[in-house]
Amino acid sequence: MEKPIFTSAETTELKALARTLLREAAEVASPKDFATVKDAVARAYSGEKSPVDRHGINRVLHSMRTAIALCQMVSPDRNMIIATMTYGLCMEDAFSQDQIRKLWGEDVEHMVGGLIKVSTLYGKQGVVKTDNFRRLLMTFAEDIRVIIIMIVERLILMRTINHHPDEKFVADTAFEANYLYAPLAHRLGLYKIKSDLEDMSLKYTARETYSKIAAELNETKVARDAYIADFIAPLKAKLDTTGLKYEIKGRTKSIYSIWNKLRKQQVELSGIYDLFAIRIILDVPLDREKADCWNVYSIVTDMYTPNPARMKDWLSIPKSNGYESLHTTVKGPDNKWVEVQIRTRRMDLVAEKGLAAHWKYKGIKSEGDLDSWMNNIRDILETADGPMELMKNFKMDLYDKEVFVFTPRGDLYRLPLGATVLDFAFNIHSKLGCTCVGGKVNGRNRKLNHKLHSGDTVEITTAPGQIPKQDWLSFVVTSKARNKIKQTLNERANRSAELGKELLQRRCKNRKIELEEGYLMRTIKKMGYRTVTDFYKAISDEIIDVNDVITQYELIENADRKAESERRSAEEFELLDNGDHRQESASDDILIIGDNIKGINYKLSRCCNPIFGDDVFGFVSAEGVIKIHRNDCPNAEHIRYKYPYRVIRTRWSGKVGSHFAATLKIVGNDDITIVTNITSIINKEKDVTLRNISIDSSDGIFSGFLVIGISDTDALNNIIKKIKTIKGIKDVQRSN
16 A cells, blocks of 8 residues: 555645635636646655655645745736646656646746756855855746746745754755845835845844743833734824725834844834835825825824924935835834834735736846836736746846856856856866866866856866967957966066077077177067067077078178178278268258268168257267267167277267157057047147057057157157146156
């Protein structure tokens, strides 16, 4: 004989619950729907399978209690009720989602799938205490109705586990209820559920505190009820003269709310500011709601002295979750403060059952808080199908630009959409990312570039010989991964370049070749390398042979020395007294070369671009022209050391009358207005012209070069000072 799946007490409760559910759900579901669910439950547990979970809770009874609470507190649609009663069967593999779809349709299957996904999150350890868990819950739920079911299900679970023997299970459940589900209930306007969750959470986590407040409230109940009656009596008499239809309720704050105030204000129970609350609910047409609420407010404040600082107007500007009411705190008999809430029957229904009862939902178009959902929702829904029908296609896309991923230990991380296994590795630790060779995603081996999805559990695989590759930059999406890869690649390139430089220097030393910077730079350019680092790295990586480099260097050096031997020495050089041959002289006497020689053939050197006022010297070039260099020219030391016999003393004559080209290097924040401000300053300066400008930007920083026409060094220093005053400019320097 098979053992019955329900005890006699459970069978009795089951029958009572079935009758209650049929009555509560009569408007949206038919007896046939419940008969089908009953048959499914009977088939699911016809064998050895037990409906009792590992915590000793009967799933069938729990789902029926949840469905009844939904009907009483939320006003659900038929599919929500069926999904609530059947998803537990799928969780225990007693029923399949395919069977759900065949019996009740895709909408029920969709909700059951969301409930299963959300439930699986509780198999992960140590994640509920993070904001990321809340975001992941939203992502998995997809449908707002799934979140509503989960909130009510938690309420029923909290009611069930009072005095449960597993204290850790009770404590964890109480924490989740207060941390996660109570705030969600508040945002959805489910205030009664939110209050019950908070009260029970306090009861299970601080039972002595809860019991003490409850006892004090119970001891003063008779006096409190009498006080409320004394407060209401004259108010009721006055309201009766207005002809308004209304109802007055008196209440005391919830135990959790009282405890919160006791904790924050450090007072006794008798010292709480607004322990008493009166609610006046009006039965008025929609177009009279605000006017009649304010009329009642006027009556209340005429009768009792109000505290202006405690007035809250949620009629003119409702809360973001749709809550509407007018609150004021007045001084009642015996100088006790009483909060009075004034609202209509419609407003009270929304406050009791949330926006799901009567309000129109709109989709979320951007990331952010649930509080932003209903900022613009103002109209009561007046459709035959009811509001839940409109919620079927509503998607929870708050976090559609993020993925939430678990470690094997249950730690939860948030990453941008499109993040890969490698992104996840770098997010954990840079060293882990640099040595990552792949990972196990939900137990299956995946490559570095495998894209992750919310809910994935990822275990990173590393190898000690692994190093970041250039191609990694083509698929990582997080800035942390990208920056660390670039940094590592650059560091490796610099180390490689140092090795290449040492190799070249050692080989040259063996061949008794003394490298000169000028010839080496010409060699690097001739071999097609843009930077010295790239050149030395190519030597280290054996892309170019060091012997080929030396050969090229010697060819350039020998060609230059041969040309020198054919040129005239400085002693043989004859100064040409012909001003027409000068290429860049500003006036006949702007420069004095040698022993007061004027009007000779000279050229301002492009390597340092000297201007009037710079300390300069002349250098006799191979072309027969004297090139004018600044004393701090990058080539000055080389020239003086190599060709001292070709250097001629030179100075400015003291007469200014021409423009010289000067180049400025500017670094600053990448802001489109900066360039405008720079050009504006230059244009305002007398005798300063802008000849050329080139700008590059990267990672929010721009660097650029300005070529300006300037008369002398004093004018140049002055313009540099003015440019430095521009907001966003980090540095201005004269460039060679």
